[in-house]
Amino acid sequence: MDRYHEMAMFDALSERPSLASAARRLNVSGATMARAIARLEARLGVVLLQRSTQGVVLTPAGSAFMADCSRILKAVGEAEASAKGLHVKPQGSLTVLMPSLFSRHVMPPMLAEYLDAYPQITLFAHYHDRFPHINEEGLDVAVWIGTLPDSSLIARPVGFVTxxxxxxxxxxxxxxxxxxxxxxxxxxxxxxxxxxxxxxxxxxxxxxxxxxxxxxxxxxxxxxxxxxxxxxxxxxxxxxxxxxxxxxxxxxxxxxxxxxEGPALPVHVIYRERRSASMRVRSFVDFIVDALRGHPALHVATE
Incomplete structure (x- = not known):
């Protein structure tokens, strides 16, 4: 089995926290799944999973490798779609991270409107009040409140809060x-x-x-x-x-x-790529930037 298929089998555990359920998702036997993970661990020289009677849990090395697998497999899928001419219309999965209270007070109508406009997108929205480690976590887009650290990420300003x-x-x-x-x-x-x-x-x-x-x-x-x-x-x-x-x-x-009141805090939408960004990432970034810039809660005075 080549490395791509081993990574695909490992990535299946991101949605199915047991070898048996992940195997069913991929329509392979549990033994095939177990052997693929064992080969991965032997080749990498690290333990990726902690096994128990309740299922499996990713080790720290497994979590980091899972994020890399998801990102690489997503890139491969986008490359194939582009070659087939499917990149004209946004499609595929999109993972975004936003501040926790955005999930209740700001984002719901925006996400609903975006999904209505792009029905071939599957959106995974995560909410957490921490700086997003986009590369390490396999994220596509994030919203960040506060001063941006030095980073290679692309940041588009959308407003201010205080x-x-x-x-x-x-x-x-x-x-x-x-x-x-x-x-x-x-x-x-x-x-x-x-x-x-x-x-x-x-x-x-x-x-x-x-x-x-x-x-x-x-x-x-x-x-x-x-x-x-x-x-x-x-x-x-x-x-x-x-x-x-x-x-x-x-x-x-x-x-x-x-x-x-103290100084206002800037709000940015951040992501990795610029010219090479996929259609699904560009569509979401452009949509959410316009929507957030129009939200009255982000229009506080900056002086």
């Missing part, structure tokens, strides 16, 4: 509106991390950075839980503005201390 402090009108009516950051010491604050007893909120005061450390009365495991608590009058929350856009529009939350 950290804001807010609370419900009911809470502010009962407890008063803070006029300056130091006033927060007399308010109920909500932390966006579980088991966190204090919040450390950074501000800009008369052009200089300042930090307020205040004990909080409520700590939430997720930002969304903290937002919901604030909307029900539990206190003040500080987070990026984009998941709050609808709450500001409908009056559930009210923004405070706006003059003390």
């Amino acid at each position: 950290s804001v402090v807010c609370a419900s009108p009911t809470y502010l009516s009962a407890s008063g509106v803070p006029a300056k950051p130091d006033d927060l010491k007399r308010h109920r604050l909500i932390a966006t991390h579980a088991f966190k007893g204090y919040v450390h909120w950074d501000f800009q005061e008369q052009g200089s950075p300042t930090c307020i450390k205040v004990r909080c009365q409520l700590s939430c495991a997720t930002v969304q839980a903290a937002i919901d608590a604030a909307a029900h009058g539990a206190g003040l929350i500080r987070c990026l503005n984009y998941p709050l856009h609808d709450d500001f529009e409908n009056g559930r939350l009210q923004r405070v201390l706006q003059r003390y």
Whole structure:
């Protein structure tokens, strides 16, 4: 068996976390699948899978090799499609990574509209608040909030977001509106991390950075839980503005201390290739860049 087919068999485990189910997907016997993985491990000199009665789990070396296999097999498929003249219309699979709260507040209608426009695309959307390692993870496109590290990746700017402090009108009516950051010491604050007893909120005061450390009365495991608590009058929350856009529009939350907010953070769509990017990558990047640039939550002031 050649290396391509060994890699294809190993890649089948990305969707079927057992040798038997992956074998059924490829319509081969379990013994054939096991022998292919064993040959791979012997040739590479590393253990790719940890086996148990519950199935198989990738080792760190296996995870890295899986990402490389997925990327290489995808490139081979694109090369064959191009040779056949199938590259005219976007098709195939696309893997994207975006910040977690984008999955609820920004991306759903955009993804639905893109899939309506390109029905031959299969989209795998991952959500995580970390810098995307596109090459290592086999990703095609990612959205990143914040300063970009030095990288060979292509980055297209789509807007800005900023950290804001807010609370419900009911809470502010009962407890008063803070006029300056130091006033927060007399308010109920909500932390966006579980088991966190204090919040450390950074501000800009008369052009200089300042930090307020205040004990909080409520700590939430997720930002969304903290937002919901604030909307029900539990206190003040500080987070990026984009998941709050609808709450500001409908009056559930009210923004405070706006003059003390720090610099806005840039938002970019990033990907690997430029001229050599496949049609499916180019179609998604062009579509999502236009859609994000039109989203009102990314139109905050940059000064």
